[in-house]
Amino acid sequence: xxxxxxEPKCVASGQCVMASPEVFDQRDDxxxxxxxxxxxxxxxxxxxxxxxxxCPAAAIRLVxx
Numbered sequence: 001x002x003x004x005x006x007e008p009k010c011v012a013s014g015q016c017v018m019a020s021p022e023v024f025d026q027r028d029d030x031x032x033x034x035x036x037x038x039x040x041x042x043x044x045x046x047x048x049x050x051x052x053x054x055c056p057a058a059a060i061r062l063v064x065x
Contacts, residue, residue, distance in 0.1 A: 002063045003048055005035045009059035016055055020047030033059070 003023060012031030016024040022044055023037045040048055045062075052060045 001045060001048075002039055002065055003035060003037070004061040004063055005033055006059045006061075007032055007034075009057045011057045011059075013056050016051035016060060019051040019054060020044060023048055024051060 005024075010032045012026065012033070014026055014031065014033075016033050017026055020040075023035065023040050025034050025036055026032065027034055037044070048060075048062055052062050
């Protein structure tokens with residue numbers, strides 16, 4: 001599984017960081033999300049799925065490869 005983050009769509013709410021801090025962080029200057037782990041391990045996927053579901057801008061996708 002691969003995580004895709006559409007940074008231009010991000011509204012800097014921080015929900016993804018709260019759901020999955022191992023995979024997402026926020027830039028200090030503007031709060032936009034950054035992807036720390038493009039291919040997270042199986043143990044992190046539940047948090048990523050939650051981040052996808054609660055992202056208010058729908059800026060995160062989980063792609064099955």
